[in-house]
Amino acid sequence: MAVVLSMRWPGVTPEQYDTVRNTVRWEEQVPEGAVLHAAWFDGDTMCVTDVWNAQADFERFFTERLAAAVKEAGITGEPETRFSPLHRRFVAPGVSGAA
Numbered sequence: 001m002a003v004v005l006s007m008r009w010p011g012v013t014p015e016q017y018d019t020v021r022n023t024v025r026w027e028e029q030v031p032e033g034a035v036l037h038a039a040w041f042d043g044d045t046m047c048v049t050d051v052w053n054a055q056a057d058f059e060r061f062f063t064e065r066l067a068a069a070v071k072e073a074g075i076t077g078e079p080e081t082r083f084s085p086l087h088r089r090f091v092a093p094g095v096s097g098a099a
Contacts (some may be wrong), residue, residue, distance in 0.1 A: 004085035005050040005058055009079035012046035023069040024053070027098055029063065032034065033057025046079075055083050062086045 015038060020025070026034065035051040052058045 002053050003055050003058075003083045004086050004088075005048070005052060005055075006082045007046075007048040007050075007079045007086070008010075009046045009048075009075070009077070011043075011044060011077055012075055014041055014046075017046055019073040020066070020069045020075070023072065024065050026061075026065075031057065031061040034061070037086050038089075051086060051089060057082075060094065 026037070033053040034057065037048070037050050039046065039048045041047065043096060050058065
């Protein structure tokens with residue numbers, strides 16, 4: 001079942017996020033089960049909303065590719081995360097790629 005991942009991670013900077021993104025290259029080497037990723041910053045907190053085909057897909061991606069890059073970027077602490085069943089998704093016509 002598809003899930004929505006909501007994450008808030010205080011203390012993560014845009015520079016650290018970009019370092020992790022450049023290391024992991026999830027836009028070029030899309031993780032199995034990834035559907036959508038959106039990230040933004042609210043003050044000193046990184047916020048992420050993802051859609052995954054299954055929670056296990058994200059957990060595998062985190063273990064196999066993301067965790068080491070997070071550590072290497074100097075990100076500390078733990079994020080607040082929540083997985084919720086996806087009820088419906090809509091992608092506007094013509095929307096694709098990174099912002």
